[in-house]
Amino acid sequence: MIGKILEFMKEAGDYLIKTRKEKGLYIDFKEKLPVGMVTEADINISFLFKDFVANNFSDLRYFIVDEESIANCNDNIFDKIERAEYVFVIDPLDGTLQYAQDIPIYGVSVGVFKNKKPYVGAIYIPKQNDLVYCNEDKETFWVKNAFMDSEHKIKLQKNYKTTSMLVVDLQQHFELDKTKNTKNYLFVDYLASVFSYVLISTGRVRAGMFKDWLWDVGGAWPIFNALGYKMYDFKNKKNLTKLSREDFTSKLKFKYAHIIGPKKEVDYLKNIIIKDRELK
Numbered sequence: 235m236i237g238k239i240l241e242f243m244k245e246a247g248d249y250l251i252k253t254r255k256e257k258g259l260y261i262d263f264k265e266k267l268p269v270g271m272v273t274e275a276d277i278n279i280s281f282l283f284k285d286f287v288a289n290n291f292s293d294l295r296y297f298i299v300d301e302e303s304i305a306n307c308n309d310n311i312f313d314k315i316e317r318a319e320y321v322f323v324i325d326p327l328d329g330t331l332q333y334a335q336d337i338p339i340y341g342v343s344v345g346v347f348k349n350k351k352p353y354v355g356a357i358y359i360p361k362q363n364d365l366v367y368c369n370e371d372k373e374t375f376w377v378k379n380a381f382m383d384s385e386h387k388i389k390l391q392k393n394y395k396t397t398s399m400l401v402v403d404l405q406q407h408f409e410l411d412k413t414k415n416t417k418n419y420l421f422v423d424y425l426a427s428v429f430s431y432v433l434i435s436t437g438r439v440r441a442g443m444f445k446d447w448l449w450d451v452g453g454a455w456p457i458f459n460a461l462g463y464k465m466y467d468f469k470n471k472k473n474l475t476k477l478s479r480e481d482f483t484s485k486l487k488f489k490y491a492h493i494i495g496p497k498k499e500v501d502y503l504k505n506i507i508i509k510d511r512e513l514k
Contacts (some may be wrong), residue, residue, distance in 0.1 A: 235291075236354045236369045239344050242286050243367075244381045246279050246326065246342045247360030253278075254333060273334065276301075279326035279342070287322055296320040301449040304486060311486055312479040321347040321477065323452025329426035338362055341428030343453030350477040355456035357428050357435075366390075366435050368460040376436045392462040394437050401503070402430045402442035407491035408468065409508040416506060427451065434495060435461060441495025441503060445513065448477075448486040451494075464500045466493045469510045 253275045280300050287298060297318035304311065315321050322344070327333055329340035338361035345355035356367035358380065365380035374390040403410075403421040410416065419440070424430050427446055431454035433439040444451070451465075458465060465474040467481065469490035474481060483489055491510050493500045 235346065236356070236367060238286075238290050239346070239354065239356055240365075240367060242283065243342055243344065243356050243358045243365065245286075246282065247358055247381070249279060249282070250275055250327065250333070250340070250342070250360055254336065273327065273330055275333070276327045276330060280324070283322075283324050283326065283344070291320070291322075294320045296322055299323040299448055299452065299486065301325050301447065304449075311484065312477075312482070315350065315477055316479075319349060320353075321350070323347065323449055325428065325449040325452065328428035328450060332426055339424060339426045339429040341426070341432065343428045343431075343449065343451075345452035345454070345456050347452075347456075347477055351475070352456035352459040355453040357432050357453045357457065359429055359432055364432055366432055366454075366457055368457045372460040374435070374457055374460045390435065390461060396437035396440055398438055398440050400433075400439045401499075402434065402439055402444075404430065404442065404444045404446075405513065407445045407511055407513055408443050409511055411506050411508050414506045428453070431457075431494075434458075435463075441493060441499035443491060443493050443503065445488055445491040447488070448482065454494075458494060462497070463495055464493070464497055466500050466504065467491075468493060468504065468507055469512075 284298060295318055297314045299321060325343040327340060328343055333340040341357060341359045343357045346353045354368055354370055358365045363380045363382055365377040368374040376388045376390055377385055379385045399418060399420050401419050401421050404423055427450040430442055434442050435457050467474055467490050481489060493503045
């Protein structure tokens with residue numbers, strides 16, 4: 235399965251770069267805010283993925299979770315998730331705002347959940363040819379110069395110790411106690427989830443704090459699971475280990491902010507968080 239998904243990642247990445255370079259952009263807004271921006275590329279990759287899954291996995295009992303189409307689903311989303319053996323989760327273009335401005339930190343994310351548990355996943359930053367994926371055997375790889383003759387594959391280890399001082403604090407969902415030991419850490423916000431997840435999974439960032447939609451983290455969740463990283467719901471004091479309706483809104487956004495990283499880093503962040511600010 236992961237081999238086929240990697241073929242799709244290359245196709246999607248090539249399409250993004252080609253469209254950005256040759257066609258220019260058709261831009262619309264799902265909301266009257268920059269974060270609600272959507273381009274032709276978002277929509278077309280969504281269509282490509284539906285065809286890809288139908289052509290390669292028609293024998294499976296599956297359901298597709300897709301940022302660009304899920305809002306049009308009138309049925310209860312979790313009823314569909316719970317009836318499917320395989321749930322394919324795609325973000326066709328994470329970082330649409332950056333893509334529109336030609337800032338090279340936009341990405342593609344594809345994850346597969348089997349019986350609601352993380353199974354395989356891939357996250358890809360095409361302009362940087364930076365790819366991370368995990369296979370069916372829970373092996374995780376970082377591929378530099380992905381899909382090029384010069385590509386270099388590194389097998390990521392669970393016990394890898396990072397020297398990074400960076401922590402992603404996406405949209406500042408937590409109130410932090412700055413009187414505690416934070417001076418050796420730099421809290422940053424790249425405003426791009428998939429880019430942040432690539433950095434976290436490869437040790438270039440220590441950990442992160444997020445309140446994402448399922449499609450933002452869908453490709454990274456199996457990778458984090460394979461690496462032994464935690465996704466910790468601070469409000470409910472629990473690790474998130476599977477797709478569960480109690481953890482999501484009806485539109486598949488996490489109800490509460492969560493911490494992602496190796497256990498040591500999650501424990502550190504838990505200690506300096508005062509509260510979940512419960513931002514929408």
